[in-house]
Amino acid sequence: MADPKEAVYPADPHTTAKHHILEEYLKRWLPILAKQSQRVGGTNGRLLYVDGFAGAGEYIGNIPGSPLVAIQTALQQCQNFRVPVQIKLIELRHDRAVHLQKIVAERRSGLGNNQKLIIDDPIEGDCEAEIHKLITEHEQTRRKLGPALFFLDQFGYSSFSMDLIGRILKNDVCEVFSYLNWNLLHPFMTDQTKWVGITKAFGGEEWRKVLGLNGKQKEDLFRDVYVHALRTRAGAKFSYPFAMRDNNNRVIYWLFFCSNNIRGLEEMKKAMWQVDRSGSFEFSDKHATQHGKLFSYNEQALAAALESSLDGREMTVAEIQEYVLLNTPACNFKSALQNLERRGVLTPIKAPPSRRSCSFTDDTLRVRIAKKKACIAQQPTLFG
Ligand SMILES: C[S@@+](CC[C@H](N)C(=O)[O-])C[C@H]1O[C@@H](n2cnc3c(N)ncnc32)[C@H](O)[C@@H]1O
Numbered sequence: 001m002a003d004p005k006e007a008v009y010p011a012d013p014h015t016t017a018k019h020h021i022l023e024e025y026l027k028r029w030l031p032i033l034a035k036q037s038q039r040v041g042g043t044n045g046r047l048l049y050v051d052g053f054a055g056a057g058e059y060i061g062n063i064p065g066s067p068l069v070a071i072q073t074a075l076q077q078c079q080n081f082r083v084p085v086q087i088k089l090i091e092l093r094h095d096r097a098v099h100l101q102k103i104v105a106e107r108r109s110g111l112g113n114n115q116k117l118i119i120d121d122p123i124e125g126d127c128e129a130e131i132h133k134l135i136t137e138h139e140q141t142r143r144k145l146g147p148a149l150f151f152l153d154q155f156g157y158s159s160f161s162m163d164l165i166g167r168i169l170k171n172d173v174c175e176v177f178s179y180l181n182w183n184l185l186h187p188f189m190t191d192q193t194k195w196v197g198i199t200k201a202f203g204g205e206e207w208r209k210v211l212g213l214n215g216k217q218k219e220d221l222f223r224d225v226y227v228h229a230l231r232t233r234a235g236a237k238f239s240y241p242f243a244m245r246d247n248n249n250r251v252i253y254w255l256f257f258c259s260n261n262i263r264g265l266e267e268m269k270k271a272m273w274q275v276d277r278s279g280s281f282e283f284s285d286k287h288a289t290q291h292g293k294l295f296s297y298n299e300q301a302l303a304a305a306l307e308s309s310l311d312g313r314e315m316t317v318a319e320i321q322e323y324v325l326l327n328t329p330a331c332n333f334k335s336a337l338q339n340l341e342r343r344g345v346l347t348p349i350k351a352p353p354s355r356r357s358c359s360f361t362d363d364t365l366r367v368r369i370a371k372k373k374a375c376i377a378q379q380p381t382l383f384g
Contacts, residue, residue, distance in 0.1 A: 003093070003155060007056050007093070007095035007096045007098075007099050008056045008058060008059065008060055008096075008099060009059065009060060010059060010060045010061070011059035011060070011061075011063045011065075014244055014252060014253070015059070016063070017244065017275055018066075018153070018179070018244075018255065019064070019065075019066060019069045020274070020275050021242075021255070021271050021272060021274075021275055022066060022069055022070070022151065022177070023069050023072075023073050024270070024271035024272075024274045024275070025149075025177070025267060025268055025271040026049070026069075026070060026073040026074065026077075026149075027073055027076075027077065027271075028267040028270065028271060029149060029175075029264070029267060030047060030073070030074060030077045030078070030081075030085060031077060031081075032263065032267070033047050033147040033173070034047060034077075034078075034080075034081035034082065034083055034085075036147070036173075037082070037083045037147060045083055045084075046083050046084050046085065046086045046118065047081075047083060047084075047085045047086065047147050047148070048085075048086050048088065048145070048146070048147065048148035048149075049070050049074070049085065049086070049087050049088070049148070049149050049151070050088045050089075050090070050131065050134070050148065050149070050150045050151065051066055051067055051070060051087070051088070051089045051090065051151045051153070052090050052127035052128075052130070052131060052150060052151065052152045052153070052160065053090070053091070053092075053127055053151075053152060053153045053154050053155070053159070054066065054067045054089040054090055054091045054096075054100055054122060055067070055091060055096055055100070055153075056091070056095075056096040056099040056100055056103075057089075057099060057100040057103035057104065057122075058099075058103060066151060066153060067087070067089050067100060067103070067104070067122075068103070068107070070087055070151075071087060071104075071107055071117070071119060074087065074117055075111075075114075075117055078116035078117050079116060081116055084115060084116045084117060084118050085116065085117055085118070086118040086119075086120065087117070087118065087119045087120065088120045088123070088134070089104065089119075089120070089122040089123065090122070090123045090125055090126075090127050090130045090131070091122060091123075091124060092124070092125065092126055092127070094124060097122060097123075097124035098124075100122045101121065101122050101124075104119055104121070104122055107119065127152065127154075127159065127160055128159070128160045128161060128164050131150065131164060131167075131168065132164065132167065135167055135168070135171070138171075144171070144172065145168075145171040145172075145174055146171050146172045146173035146174040147173040147174070148168075148171070148173070148174045148175070149174075149175050149176075149177065150168050150174070150175070150176045150177070150178075151177050151178075152165075152176060152177070152178040152179065153178070153179045154178075154179055154180075154181075155181065155184070156181050156184045156185065157180050157181055157182075157184065157185045157197070157198065157201055158194075158197025158198060158200055158201050160178070160201070161200045161201065161203065162200070162201060162202055162203030162204075162229055162230075162233050162234055163203060165178070165230065165234040165236070165258060166203075166233060166234035166235055169234055169235050169236055169258060169260060170235065172260075173260075173261070174260075175257070175258060175259040175260075175261075175264050176234075176236075176256075176257075176258040176259075177255065177256075177257050177258075177268075178255070178256050178258075179253060179254070179255055179256075180201070180226070180253060180254050180256065181252075181253045182219065182222070182251045182252065182253055182254060183251075183252050183253065185198070186218065186219075186222075189210070189211065190211070201226075202225070202226060202229050202233075203229055203233040203234070204229065204233065206225050206228075206229070207222065207225055207226070209221060209225065210222045210225070219250075219251050223241050223243075223251075223254060226241075226254075226256070227239050227240075227241055227256070230256060230258055234258065236258035236259070236260065237259070237260040237261075238257075238258070238259050238260070238261075238262060238264070238265045238325075238326065239256060239257070239258045240256070240257045240258075240265055240268070240269075240325075240326070241254050241255070241256050242254065242255045242256075242257070242272055262321070262322055262325060265325050265326075266321075266325055266331055269325060269329075269330075269331035270331050273331060297328075297329045297330060299335045299336050299339055300339070302324065302328060302330045302333060302336040303336040303337075303339040303340050303345075305328055306320070306323075306324070306336060306337075306340065306369065307340060307345050307369065307372075308372070309327075310323070310369045311369055311370065311371050311372045312369065312370075312371035312372075313368070313369055314349060314366055314367070314368045314369075315366065315367065315369075316363065316364055316365065316366050316367075317337070317360050317362065317363045317364070317365050317367065318363040318364065320333065320337065320367070321333055321363070324336075334360045337358075337360050337367070338358040338360070340369070341357065341358050342358060344370070345369060345370050346367050346368070346369055346370070347367065347368050347370070348365055348366070348367050349366040349367060349368055350366065351365060
C-alpha cells in the first residue's frame with residue numbers, strides 16, 4: 001500500500017483515541033497477567049508486548065506513538081511485578097525504524113537499572129515475517145510465548161494474514177488486538193488487484209459475499225464474516241469488533257480483539273468504555289442500540305435485553321456474564337441481575353441459605369429467568 005507520509009507525521013484524533021484504548025487495556029492487562037505469572041509459574045518469566053506496526057514512535061509535536069504509550073504504561077505499572085515486562089517493536093520503513101530506534105535509546109537511557117522493563121532494540125522488518133520468526137524461536141527452544149499481547153496496527157487491511165493470528169492464538173495466554181481500515185478498503189473493493197490481499201487477511205474467499213452490497217449492509221456483513229473467520233480459522237475463542245465511526249455514523253475503522261480468555265474480553269470492553277467521548281467520533285460495538293452508541297447503554301437497557309432474550313432459560317452467573325460480554329455492549333452486568341431479581345424476573349435456583357438477596361458473587365450460582373407471558377408486549381430487542 002502506498003504510504004506517502006513523512007517518517008513522523010501529525011496524529012489525527014482517531015489515532016489518539018486508539019492509543020487511549022491501548023493504554024486503558026494495558027493498565028488492566030499487565031497487573032492481572034503479572035499476578036497470574038507469579039502463581040502459575042513456568043510462564044517464561046516475563047510478560048510480552050509486541051507492537052507489529054510500531055511507526056516512528058511519536059507524532060509531530062512530541063505526541064507519543066503506540067510504542068511510547070506502551071512503554072509509559074508499563075513503566076507506571078511494573079515496579080511491583082515479580083516478572084518483567086518485555087517490549088518488542090517492529091517497523092518496516094527504514095526512516096521510521098531509525099527514528100524509533102533513536103527514541104527507544106533515549107527512553108532506555110532514562111530507565112537506569114530498572115530490571116522490570118525490558119525494551120528490545122526495535123526491529124526493522126516485516127511484521128508477519130518477524131512474528132513468525134519469534135514464534136519459531138520459542139517453539140525450537142520450548143519456551144512459552146505467552147503471556148503476550150500482539151498489537152497489529154496496520155495502515156490498511158492486508159499487511160498480515162489470518163494464519164499469523166491463528167499461529168499466535170495457538171499459544172497459551174496470547175491475545176491479538178488488530179486494526180482494519182474500512183475507509184481504505186471498501187471504495188476499492190471492485191479492484192481485483194486488491195483481492196489477493198483481502199483473501200490473505202481472511203484466510204479464504206468468503207468476504208466476496210459483500211461485493212454486491214452497499215452501505216451499512218456491506219459494513220455489517222464484512223465485519224461479521226471477518227469475526228467468524230477469527231473464530232473458525234484463527235481459533236479465537238472470543239473475538240470482538242469495535243467500530244470507530246464518524247459524524248455520519250459510518251465506520252472509519254474497526255479494532256478486533258481476540259482472546260481465549262473471557263477475562264481479557266471483559267477488560268478490553270472496560271477499556272473501551274473509558275475512552276474519551278468528547279470528539280467528533282465514537283467507538284461503538286455492533287450490539288449497541290441507537291446509532292450504534294456504546295455509551296448510552298445502561299443497567300435498565302441491559303436488564304430489558306436479558307429479560308427479553310434469555311426468557312425461560314436457566315444459566316449460571318458465569319454463563320450470563322459470557323452472554324453479556326459477547327452479545328451486548330455492556331461489560332458490567334451484576335446490577336442488571338439485581339434489577340431483575342428485585343422485579344421477580346430472575347430467581348436463584350437452590351441458592352445456599354446464607355446467600356443475601358440480590359448477591360451474585362458466586363459465579364456458579366444457577367438462576368432462572370422467567371418465561372414471558374404471551375400477553376406481555378415484547379421488549380424492544382437490541383438486535384433489531
Ligand atoms: C498505522 S501506522 C502505526 C502507528 C503506530 N502503531 C502508532 O499507533 O503510533 C502503521 C505502521 O506500520 C508500518 N508498516 C507498514 N507495513 C508494515 C509491515 N509489513 N511490517 C511492519 N510495519 C509495517 C508503516 O510504515 C507504519 O509506520
